[in-house]
Amino acid sequence: MSEEQDRPAVSSTDTSSPSTAALRRRGLLTGATAGAAATMLAGLATQARAAETAFPDHPRWKFVFINHVTTNPFFVPTQYGIADACKLLGCSYQWTGSETSDAGQMVNAFNAAIASKADAIATCLVDPKAFNDPTERALAAGIPVFAYNADAPPGSDNKRLAYIGQDLYKAGYALGEKIASLVDGGKVALFIATPGQLNIQPRFDGAKDAISKSGKSITVDEIATGPTLNEEIGKVQAYYLGHQDVKGLFAVDGGSTQGVAMAIKLYNLAKKGVHGGGFDLLPKTLELINEGFGDFTIDQQPYLQGFYTVLEAFLFKASGGLVGPADINTGLKFVTKESVGPYLATKTRYEGNSGAPQIVPSHGPIG
CATH class of the missing domain: 3.40.50.2300 (Response regulator)
Structure with missing residues (x-):
């Protein structure tokens, strides 16, 4: 199963500035003066965008996520995390792999990502050896590789750059x-x-x-x-x-x-x-x-396993490999009858039970 998500680039429109047409209607711009003013406004808008944007213009990098159970409901919030981070940063992603934990199918998807010159690859390292060779070939081709949700065992020969997921x-x-x-x-x-x-x-x-x-x-x-x-x-x-x-x-x-x-x-x-x-x-x-x-x-916070992986891939690309990568433990939290209430009271992308973007109010004291 393969699903490619193309997200609109981060907007660079400065909606706080009045338009040239609006100024002309007010009689402030005529002839050559209007042209000069328009050029000046364009320059100001560019400066404003530079001031408001954390990163300069960059390619619309495409990150390929290879999963072992692509249709499993556990990974719905992971995909929302990927999509949200890509939208935030002006990137795109592809979700591919196997529906039945078939390592061979995953390796085929990995090889396809290398052939398509993906800008970064993230995969669940569910097999201790199957991904070693494609990981090395991707790195040799200049494609950074990250593990999420599942990592190679200690002492493994896999050369992935970082692991994002639960210990x-x-x-x-x-x-x-x-x-x-x-x-x-x-x-x-x-x-x-x-x-x-x-x-x-x-x-x-x-x-x-x-x-x-x-x-x-x-x-x-x-x-x-x-x-x-x-x-x-x-x-x-x-x-x-x-x-x-x-x-x-x-x-x-x-x-x-x-x-x-x-x-x-x-x-x-x-x-x-x-x-x-x-x-x-x-x-x-x-x-x-x-x-x-x-x-x-x-x-184990599956949303973060998608969101943080995109952040690491983006920062690696944006910094030319100077920033990161770093292992991230997405945590462990016991949810019981006494603490399950807030999970049921809200429907969010963070838990995967709603697709609607939203800011969720605090449920009270933290801890």
């Missing part, structure tokens, strides 16, 4: 600590859409490590759910029906987390003492947590 292992470790605080012992399920892929496997590893270090007698079943939402929901429900002695249902990706919350509601598991939680802010997940079906979900 995945630490986020998983925090998930494991939460699980150990909710479950005293017994079996828990830990659902993962695509085992081995670097956008979620580090979370799974971190969760297992934290559970192990807790000292509690908790056993973990690893359940693969698949790359699409309907698959994930079905796999979670099927697992529970075959393992009704389970003490908790947890997940390391957004689709599986929605599946967990839906299963807790469908089988009335909260009243049976079964705990559940996971990652991401899919609207259905938030609604169910608010209704008491699930203990928490973890926010």
Whole structure:
């Protein structure tokens, strides 16, 4: 799937200055005087634009974003973040990759971006080796490469310039600590859409490590759910029906987390003492947590994963490579029944549940 977004260039019109025609109507400009005045006004307008614009005129750089699940609802706010940053900076972008976490399809999209002379490439490094060669070829061609949402493992040979996204292992470790605080012992399920892929496997590893270090007698079943939402929901429900002695249902990706919350509601598991939680802010997940079906979900701010990546690519291009790049951790925040209210009360591009640009009023004290 490929979607190219062409955004209008940043406006350079100085709407605060009266037009030449308006002045002529007032009798202030005639003949050669009008021409001279028009030239003067044009010069003033140029100076005003220079004073009001952070950056001088630049090419309409095109940034190619390569994704592993292009139609997954998790990445709706990411695409809004990309679009907003491109509009702000006068750039454009292309959204492409794979719908089913197929690394081969992603590499094909990467190669196409190199061939088309993209001004920068951003990709989810979901495979530890598949992207090493295209990354090096892009850099050799003068195309900066950034990772977002998923990064190569420590010690990897991948030469990407920076990673913008959550610290995945630490986020998983925090998930494991939460699980150990909710479950005293017994079996828990830990659902993962695509085992081995670097956008979620580090979370799974971190969760297992934290559970192990807790000292509690908790056993973990690893359940693969698949790359699409309907698959994930079905796999979670099927697992529970075959393992009704389970003490908790947890997940390391957004689709599986929605599946967990839906299963807790469908089988009335909260009243049976079964705990559940996971990652991401899919609207259905938030609604169910608010209704008491699930203990928490973890926010990794997908909007920022798009917005910040565009900023880094733009500044790299604008500075000739002198500014940045730098790794950016987009954070970790537990959202519970007590804190989910503001997420449900507002519909924004930042969370991906509305396309309308807006400034959102503060919801009260910060922290």
